[in-house]
Amino acid sequence: MPHTSLIAALAQHVTLSQEEEAAFLAICEIREAKKKEFLLHTGQPTRALYFVQKGCLRSFIVDKAGKEVNLEFAVEHYWISDIGFGKPALLSIQALEPTQYVQINIAAFEQLTQGYPVFNLFFRKLLQNGYFAFKKRTLSGMTQTAAENYRDFLLKFPDLSQRIPQYHIASYLGITPEFFSSIKSEGLDLYQQAIS
Amino acid sequence: MPHTSLIAALAQHVTLSQEEEAAFLAICEIREAKKKEFLLHTGQPTRALYFVQKGCLRSFIVDKAGKEVNLEFAVEHYWISDIGFGKPALLSIQALEPTQYVQINIAAFEQLTQGYPVFNLFFRKLLQNGYFAFKKRTLSGMTQTAAENYRDFLLKFPDLSQRIPQYHIASYLGITPEFFSSIKSEGLDLYQQAIS
């Protein structure tokens, strides 16, 4: 059952009939990305959304100074995408590990909503969730110190710090790898507090 | 025609029949808020979204230190809301000027989508737009200097700096009123560049 986790993810938001489920699966493509492979480059029209079955993807932008800034990580059972469908993508999306994912073409999805309106609701909820999570993280980023944000990261992605380079985490936290290294060596107590 | 601007805002996203338009207007309530009046308090269940016809609303949170952090301003023809419908609101929403707005109850809206599925699409687009705009601003905030963010603010809300206290703008930019005051006195040239 290659789609088990995907079906479970759908069920979180909507209840589907057998027929709807099948129609949805028909537009899903299972794909593999090698480590460092790009699924989307900034500036390309956004054509798909992605659901990670195994591995890890990141979304990021390049700032004026040419530095990459990580926005989101998507590990097992996470959705990820740029958002301005049709418009040129703000973000790039890249695999940080060999990754197995489901690709859902937006045009095909729009088609699908014609015949099965329930997917409008599904997509709406997905967007709401993503927007909510992003807003929450942004707010934390604005009002907390870097060490506190790191603690939040560890709670949200318990094993990810063992799987990807630290400079990607630093970038996600909005700090330099050097400063990240220094808060780690000082502030491990914060994490101890968090998990205890 | 008290709803002219609202209808125009709908038309940006979807094409509606007379009947659909009427059905939508039936669930809209026109309201007035006095200056400083709250439309939503953090922690309350989110029940509505708002469309500003005249005036200005802000959304904000209170951080751990007790300080208010402004997230979004909504002036004429802007939508604003918390996003985690049903869940306790992350944000508070408050009027910064005497404001005339349209309130759309979420439960009533959900009802409406039963009979008129086009509103699922509408809402989805509204969310996409909001998410996109928020993401864009957040990214700018992360990669730009405060003076550059201020310039972007002036371009997006040309007259708002004359209408509301400056400390609200400072809060929106994520800086203190004192530092805001200092970048203003130095960096007006940036704005001159921007509008020329």
Next chain:
DNA sequence: AGAAAAGAATAAGGTAGTTTAAGATTTGCG
């Protein structure tokens, strides 16, 4: 396995933005 490349730690010096505090100016309101 061994060379090359990528990543991590540490340290010194620098800057954007904060804090605190005081004074100046504007606004709201009886």
Next chain:
DNA sequence: CGCAAATCTTAAACTACCTTATTCTTTTCT
């Protein structure tokens, strides 16, 4: 109008985080 409260400015001391540079460690590639 006139006073009180709210808002804005300036400035000095301070802090979180950055930059650059060097060394050490780990991973990747052939």
